[in-house]
Structures are given as structure tokens and as C-alpha cells.
Amino acid sequence: MKRIVYEGQSYGCSENETVLECLNSHGVPIPSSCKAGVCQTCLMRATKGNLPPESQKGLKPTLAEQNYFLACSCRPIDDMEISTPEPGQGKIPAKVIGIEPLNSDIVCVKLNPDIPFQYRAGQYINFFKDAATSRSYSLASVARLDDCIKLHVRRIPRGTVSTWIHESLAPGDRVDISEAIGDCFYVPGNPEQGLLLIGTGSGLAPLYGIIRDALADGHKGPIRLYHGSLNVEGLYLIEELRKLSLEHENFSYSPCISEGEAPEGFYQGIVLDVALKQTGTLSGWRVYLCGNPDMVNAAKKKTFLAGASMRDIYADPFVPAAS
Amino acid sequence: MSDTLYDKIGGDAAVNVAVDIFYRKVLADDRISRFFDGVDMDRQAAKQKAFLTMAFGGPNKYTGEDMRRGHAHLVAKGLNDSHFDAVMENIAATLTELNVPGDLIAQAAAIAESTRKDVLGK
Numbered sequence: 339m340k341r342i343v344y345e346g347q348s349y350g351c352s353e354n355e356t357v358l359e360c361l362n363s364h365g366v367p368i369p370s371s372c373k374a375g376v377c378q379t380c381l382m383r384a385t386k387g388n389l390p391p392e393s394q395k396g397l398k399p400t401l402a403e404q405n406y407f408l409a410c411s412c413r414p415i416d417d418m419e420i421s422t423p424e425p426g427q428g429k430i431p432a433k434v435i436g437i438e439p440l441n442s443d444i445v446c447v448k449l450n451p452d453i454p455f456q457y458r459a460g461q462y463i464n465f466f467k468d469a470a471t472s473r474s475y476s477l478a479s480v481a482r483l484d485d486c487i488k489l490h491v492r493r494i495p496r497g498t499v500s501t502w503i504h505e506s507l508a509p510g511d512r513v514d515i516s517e518a519i520g521d522c523f524y525v526p527g528n529p530e531q532g533l534l535l536i537g538t539g540s541g542l543a544p545l546y547g548i549i550r551d552a553l554a555d556g557h558k559g560p561i562r563l564y565h566g567s568l569n570v571e572g573l574y575l576i577e578e579l580r581k582l583s584l585e586h587e588n589f590s591y592s593p594c595i596s597e598g599e600a601p602e603g604f605y606q607g608i609v610l611d612v613a614l615k616q617t618g619t620l621s622g623w624r625v626y627l628c629g630n631p632d633m634v635n636a637a638k639k640k641t642f643l644a645g646a647s648m649r650d651i652y653a654d655p656f657v658p659a660a661s
Numbered sequence: 662m663s664d665t666l667y668d669k670i671g672g673d674a675a676v677n678v679a680v681d682i683f684y685r686k687v688l689a690d691d692r693i694s695r696f697f698d699g700v701d702m703d704r705q706a707a708k709q710k711a712f713l714t715m716a717f718g719g720p721n722k723y724t725g726e727d728m729r730r731g732h733a734h735l736v737a738k739g740l741n742d743s744h745f746d747a748v749m750e751n752i753a754a755t756l757t758e759l760n761v762p763g764d765l766i767a768q769a770a771a772i773a774e775s776t777r778k779d780v781l782g783k
Contacts, residue, residue: 371731373722376711378704396673396710398703638702643688647681648706 340414343386344421351414357382357393358409368409368422375411382409387418398649400458400521429466429514430455435486436509440574444540445504446478447489449515457481457518459547460626462654464516465489465499473499476628476654477518478543480550490543490574522626522652524551532623533561534646536613536637539572541629544654546575548626553586561586562617566594566609566633570601592616610637614644621645627653666718666768670761676717680710683755692747696735716752716773728779736782745777 342349342360351360358380361368370380375395384405393412394402409420432455436448457463459480464472479488494500507513522544533552535545542565549561567573572595579591580603592612593604600606610633617623625641627634634653641651670676684706688694697705708731715721732740752773756766777783 371708371723371727372711372714374711374714374720376707376714376721378707396677396707639688642681642702643685648684648702649677651702 341417342414343417343419354413356410357407357412357414357418357420361409370410373410375408378408380409381406382420382422383407385419385421387414387416387420390415398521398652399525399527400523400652403525404521430517432487432513432515434507434509434511434513437503437507440490441571443572444490444492444574447475447491447503447507448486449489449513450486451515455487455518457487458523459551460523460544460652460654461518461520462544463487463489463518465503466514466516467499467502471498472516473497476520476541476544476547478547480547480554483550483554488543490540492540520654522548522628522654524548524555524557526555528559528624529555529557530559532559532620533557533626534613534617534620534623534641535561535563535626536566536609536629536633537564537627538566538609538629538633541634541654542575544628545626546579549582549589553582553589558588561589562592562613563590564592564594564609564613566596566612566629568597569595570604609633610640614640617644619645624650625652627651666765666772667714667720669765670717670756670769671759672719673714675759676710676714676719679713679717679755679759680706682758683713683751684709686751686754687748690747690751693744696738696740696744712773713752715776716769718768718772725776725779728776729782732780733782740781742777742781745781749773 340351342351342357344361344366349360349364351357358368358370368380371377384407389405389407390413393407395411397406430451430453432449432451434447435450438446440446457477459477462474462476465475466472475489475491477487478490479486491500491503493504535549537545545563549563552561563579565573573593576593583589583591594607594609594612595604596608605612620641623646625646627637638651638653642648688697711721715723749770753766753770756769
């Protein structure tokens with residue numbers, strides 16, 4: 339018999355019993371539907387213990403890598419500690435080591451966590467202003483390339499946390515952040531695959547990390563970045579991205595502006611439209627989307643209809659804080 | 662040992678290919694695409710895979726009650742026989758596109774058809 343620890347309670351799991359059956363038989367309600375390892379309603383995460391391969395069948399590689407599994411198809415091979423996927427609550431103390439403007443609205447916040455901090459470029463963290471107030475920000479840094487973690491924070495009009503970061507936070511201050519969360523990151527293993535990345539505003543942050551991570555990993559397929567804003571002033575890291583595209587033949591950078599005439603070197607139009615028009619069919623491509631939720635939702639559907647497989651579409655919409 | 666319909670169609674690998682083709686057809690079908698507005702596409706694709714797996718005679722434990730509960734909010738939005746017919750057409754077109762023989766398509770269609778009353782809450 340294996341032991342399953344869930345929410346501080348330990349349960350005995352009989353031979354041939356699944357995690358779902360075990361918890362349900364002990365009166366612990368876990369949402370489920372097909373009970374056949376397909377619909378993914380019973381998704382859980384293992385924090386301890388090895389997982390049987392069949393419990394991760396059909397999951398996106400980025401979920402499998404973080405030890406997510408399906409409770410209905412998991413017959414434990416180890417004692418396990420498991421949780422339901424509500425991550426982002428852990429608090430890790432960190433020191434602010436720099437705040438640098440990227441444009442008139444966006445700053446780069448550099449942090450040094452007090453303890454070793456594991457993350458994948460493209461994931462996000464919750465950044466705590468105080469115990470009760472936090473916002474999610476994507477990680478723009480790459481663990482193997484950068485010696486600190488970096489966030490791109492846009493000043494939101496009347497935004498509680500972003501205004502505090504822009505106006506009050508200073509190098510030397512101490513803050514709390516959560517562990518890294520999210521499944522929008524680069525997974526090695528298919529180096530010839532085309533990567534299409536579309537972002538608006540500070541949605542560039544995770545995409546910038548993913549691109550540098552992929553290039554550092556030796557990704558060979560085309561990597562195309564489309565970054566959109568209303569005007570040139572809304573874009574940032576323009577010189578860094580142009581330089582990166584000169585250094586790597588397979589990386590292209592297309593800055594797009596949606597209002598007014600585009601100067602030389604920029605594209606005129608909505609970033610999603612420009613990207614779809616230039617790339618054409620997306621069969622076999624991997625797609626990363628980040629930024630404005632309307633753009634991200636439209637892009638999910640349109641890139642899928644253009645041929646990208648649902649398993650290959652990774653998105654991180656910015657969800658506005660509840661007012 | 663005789664292969665099941667699920668094995669003949671190509672098992673899990675075939676369903677993975679079929680679900681993308683099927684979901685693309687459904688989203689592009691003006692008769693039914695509105696029922697999919699505003700849903701999380703990842704979750705929806707997983708559910709469609711579960712549904713196709715069932716229609717192909719593969720592993721599933723869906724009950725009529727699950728089907729009823731899962732579609733009640735759509736019935737409230739006007740889901741009716743004409744929409745169910747459209748989905749049936751899209752299933753057949755998906756399998757045709759994958760070069761599945763006609764007799765197997767008919768078997769899969771019969772399984773899908775058997776859920777009609779529960780899906781439509783009749």
C-alpha cells in the first residue's frame with residue numbers, strides 16, 4: 339500500500355486503486371469527468387514521489403515537466419505528496435537590486451531571491467506589495483544566462499501595485515515573490531520546429547526570455563517575434579532585439595505599430611494581423627502568445643485555424659486585477 | 662483476437678490528429694461556432710478528445726447523466742437537433758479526411774448518435 343499526502347492528510351491507496359478512487363473513497367472530493375485519462379478535469383500536481391508514465395499521457399510537455407498528472411490514471415508507484423493546481427501562494431523573500439526604465443511606461447525590476455529560485459524563462463510570479471495585495475508579472479530573464487531575475491512592469495493607470503513599483507520601490511528594498519508558475523515556456527526536444535511569438539506591450543517580457551532560452555539551447559528552426567503597440571514609443575528593447583536578429587540568422591524581429599504611419603523598420607497594423615499575413619500556414623509551428631487578453635484569445639483561435647496544433651499553442655493572457 | 666473499432670481507426674494517435682481537425686471544423690462552422698465562444702480552448706480540446714475517443718469506441722466512462730449535465734448550459738442557449746446534426750457532419754468529414762473506411766465511419770457515427778437525447782436534454 340502506498341501513502342498519499344493531500345492537504346496535510348495521509349491516505350492509504352490500495353493496490354490497483356487510482357489516486358482519484360482513493361481520495362474519493364475517503365470522501366475527498368476531486369473534480370473529475372471522463373475517468374479515462376482524457377478530459378484532464380482531474381489534473382493534479384505531485385510535489386513528492388515518482389509518477390507512473392501513464393498518469394501524464396496526453397499532457398502538454400510543459401505540464402508534464404512540472405509533475406502535473408491525471409488522478410484518474412495514476413496508480414501510485416511511490417508514496418506521494420500531491421496538491422490541486424492552485425500554485426503561486428508560496429512566499430520567497432527577495433531583494434530589489436535595480437529598477438531601470440525600458441520606455442516611458444515600463445520599467446525593468448531586477449531581483450535577487452534569498453534562496454535558490456528555480457524557474458523557466460516565460461513563467462510568471464506573483465509579486466507581493468503586502469500580505470494581501472499581489473499582481474502577476476512574467477519573468478523576462480533566463481536562469482542560465484542572467485544572474486538575477488527580471489520583470490517588465492508597465493504602469494497601469496490607478497494600478498495599486500504597478501504605481502507602487504514605479505513610484506516608491508527602490509534598490510535595496512525587500513519584497514516577497516511567489517514560486518514561478520505557468521506553462522508558457524520553451525521545451526527543448528524539437529530543435530527544427532518553427533516558433534512564432536506574438537506579444538503586445540509588456541507581454542514582450544516572457545517572449546524575450548523564451549527566445550533567448552531557445553537560442554541558448556541551440557534551436558535551429560525559424561524563431562519569429564512580432565511585438566505590437568500603438569506607437570513606437572510603446573515598444574521597447576528595440577535595439578537589443580535588432581542586435582539579436584543580426585547575431586542569429588534564424589531569429590527575426592518585427593515591431594508593429596497600430597496607429598499612424600510606420601517609420602522605416604517598423605510594420606503598420608495590428609500585430610496579430612501582420613504576423614498571420616507574413617507567416618501563412620502554421621501547420622507544425624509552436625506558438626507563444628502574451629499580452630492583451632483580447633489579442634491573446636483572438637490569436638489562440640486564429641493561429642489554431644491557421645494550422646497550429648492545440649498542443650503547440652502556449653498563451654499567457656494578462657488578466658486584469660479584480661477591482 | 663479481433664481488433665476493436667478504436668484499434669482499427671488507429672487508437673490514441675489517431676484521436677490526437679482527429680481532434681485538431683475536428684475542432685478546427687467546428688470553430689469554422691457558422692452553425693455551431695457560437696457555442697464555443699469564450700471557452701478555454703485547451704480545456705475544450707481535451708473534452709473534444711474525450712468525446713471523439715468515446716465515438717471511436719475507445720476507453721471512456723461517460724454516462725448519459727454526464728452528457729446531460731455537461732451540455733445543459735448549451736441547451737439553455739438554444740442547442741437543438743440541427744446543431745447536433747452539424748457536429749455529426751463534422752465528425753464524418755474529419756474521419757473521411759483521415760481516410761477512415763466508410764463502414765468504420767458509420768460505426769463511429771452510430772456511437773456518437775447514441776448520445777443525442779442526453780446531449781440535448783430530452
